[in-house]
Amino acid sequence: MRQWLNKTFYYKSKFYQLANMNTKHLAEGSTNPPLSKGKLRLYSMRFCPYAQRAHLVLDAKKIPYDIVNINLVQKPKWYFERNPVGKVPAIELESGDTVYESLIIADYLDEIYPQSPLHNKNPIQKAKDRILIENFSKVTGAIFGYYRDMSEEKLENLLKELDVFDKELTKRGKTFFGGDKPGMVDYMIWPWFERLDALKKISDNKFVIPESRIKKLAHWMKSMKSDEAVKVSYIDPESHGKFVKSFLDGSPNYDILVK
Template sequence: MNGKHLGKGSTNPPLPKGKLRLYSMRFCPYAQRVHLVLDAKKIPHDIVNIKLSDKPDWYFQRNPLGKVPAIETESEDAIYESLIIADYLDEKYPQRPLHPKDPMQKAKDRILVEHFSKISTSIYTYLRDGDDSFDPILTGLDLFEKELTLRATQFFGGDVPGMLDYMIWPWIERIDSYKIVAPEKFVIPKDRYKKLSEWKKAMKEDEAVKVTYIEPEFHAQFVNSFKAGNANYDILVK
């Protein structure tokens, strides 16, 4: 998982028999979504990390958009875009279902994922420019605080994390790193999000989350290297 990121001039390692391949980038929240689904459902897979600032030519044969995540199957079919991959995996591998069985609840959860995409966009814009108001981020989080209160469950998925939990987690994991990168900008009132704070603590104990979790200090190092124009993808490589 923490292997070196491959760039131009590299060759794609052979796909191991009996496994899916996930093309990833260790600090990408969209790729982490797929890691979480694979690990929650215990799907055998291997990982190839891609250096996004210097993408290998061969990678565009797997994903013409050149983005991560993408998965490759034994038949050499490739699928990309995190939500599409997550849905495919949940349907293809029925063990540990992540989507709600009820179609209406599934639709409502997907709507919440769309709402969260506005929060993640606002976070990046705010950290980059600092000119926009912080209020849209807080208002967006209010929606999820209210939703957890209404559901009266530990996770959005109930007693265990479900698809909605895993699809929004990568950005919540990074919140503490944003406080390191921009402490004067990123201030979240503690008492405003009691349910989300409890949820965040519980998510950190989830086995799938533990596999990919990165400490805030390392996330902050990556963000700072990226902002400096020299993204250090291999911070975690030993």
């Protein structure tokens, strides 16, 4: 109980500070900043939807962490010592242990930090949620397909995949996939929905989220935007659009938001 009070005090106090998201992406020739005491380290890339999954879990649970942003085109050599496959996200513990793969990071954090549990407590529902998250790769694939070819056909393909999630949310009968507040499914799929708004800009207004077709999902998107954890890593559609354009042009501009 005392521990819980201390934690509550800590998160509400000035001692709990949000990590600075918008730092320069470290490239070849850089050095890895030393770990901060009592904090997790998250290796991220500001526009990476997979890395955002890790941000969302950390922010939903108010776990103190610092961020090292990685330039994924000119990766620092030292990064391969932290993560042999060189991808983001990865988390580093004070012990020096690292964990990568966004879903494995999310499950790990949910397992060791009991506050704001994200997975359903019922093992069968948890398993079904994990299947739903796996199946979301069909949506991410369809979004990527549409980025590359903004045809009517690819658009319909994307909408069909969104229908599946709209139907599932309708079946669940609550605001969020997790119930009355966001759970693991909500946070694991959110990053791609945040980027849907940017598609309008990139497609010269050809893509507009069809609110009447995916009613429940459209309402969910609005509710997610009001979530405290979502707000922390949220990026406006203009900046997402700028990044995607630079990415499709072959020279991703990671530092758009760095002041």
